[in-house]
Amino acid sequence: MDRFEAMTAFARVVETGSFTKAAETLQISRTSATQLVQQLEARLRVKLLNRTTRKVNVTADGAAYYERVVRLLADLDDTESGLSQASAQPKGKLKVDVPSPLARIILMPALPAFHARYPELQIDMGVSDRTIDLIGESVDCVVRGGELTDQSLRARHVGDLQLGLYAAPAYLARMPAPTHPAELENSAHRIVGFLWGRTGKTYPAVLRRDGAAMTIQGRYVIAVDDGNAYLAAGLAGMGVLWLPQYMARQHVADGELLPLLQDWHLDPMPLHVAYPQNRYVSSRLRVFIDWIAELMEEHAPIDRH
CATH class of the missing domain: 1.10.10.10 (Winged helix-like DNA-binding domain superfamily/Winged helix DNA-binding domain)
Structure with missing residues (x-):
């Protein structure tokens, strides 16, 4: 044996x-x-x-x-x-799962520098927004936005995604820009729905101003469970989006999205790296988590307020 x-x-x-x-x-x-x-x-x-x-x-x-x-x-x-200096670098395979927009916009452009730092690491990266069974699918860690409620997981808070409301010019050509959040709930306005994997329901927006708060669910024509598809539907004029700023920034600069209700603020979305509670954090996993934290410090730093 x-x-x-x-x-x-x-x-x-x-x-x-x-x-x-x-x-x-x-x-x-x-x-x-x-x-x-x-x-x-x-x-x-x-x-x-x-x-x-x-x-x-x-x-x-x-x-x-x-x-x-x-x-x-x-x-x-x-x-x-760590047997020798030549092999002191972490090596082996990591299996991870990350949201599709985060992979496309932030992780992939930074990956060459990570590979240069850790050339012996091999990453199998699932790119999705679905709920992952880390143990059943033998995944080392996931990167996810929102509050974590799964008690079987440990998590490191690595960033806070600042959110904003946006719509495409094609949508605003049909509908006047809202002047109050209530219009998104009670009028002919439509949102693009994002289906939250844990509940199967659309993700609401919480808007705040001067101590007042409103939770907006909205009505939709299309709801999706993938971040890239969500953005694409908004760019096509299918409704109002609430987006992390890192996803919206270039499209706003190019005039493809216009900010809405800028005097209201949305609660930031915490970003976590999660892994099984009973799994030891290997050197491979440790350097990957540290790398994600470094990137988020640049793109979505933790909101200390």
Whole structure:
């Protein structure tokens, strides 16, 4: 038995709750994953997992062993990365998921400098706005906007996205620019809806001025669940948008979007890097999170107020 392989398989079964999913993420057969865990239990003379036809649960001994295994595997990973000066740089593969506009506008242009700094890192980047099962899909971390409510995740607050209201000239040629937020709720105005993955509902805007606050849901012709499609619909004149400034800036400069209700302010949207609660932060993941934080300090610094 390869103890390293067996411990890795055991940890992945605990994290995914399934021998099948663990085997898929490790790119081995389900039979191999099962045999590795059985051999580990035989060596330790302890039952680590309770198996039924539908699910796998970790035993009390297994939970205690898992916590030590995760730390041990992470320490081994860091030790191997630092064996010599030539390999002192973090190396290996990271699997991450980021919002599509953030990837297109901020991350991709900065990626060559990141690669020059960490040439041994390989990144598998999912580009989406959907809700990710980090453990089931074996994703190391996600970058997401909004408040995080999933207690199974740890998160680092890396920035605050300043928001504004915008519309395309084509839309404003049909509808007069609103002079008060209530017009977006109670008139013929339409918004472009952004479908929030956790709820399936459109994301509201909270506008504030002189101590007053209004929450606007609005009515829409089109609602989407992808940031690039959301922006494209707004540019096509399908409705009013509430956008992070980094997404709107160039389009405003080019005259493709016009700011609305500038005497009202929208609550900023916090941006987080999130990863599983029980996963050790490897050197690979640590430098990636630090890089995201550096970029956000430039493009969307944390609102200290």
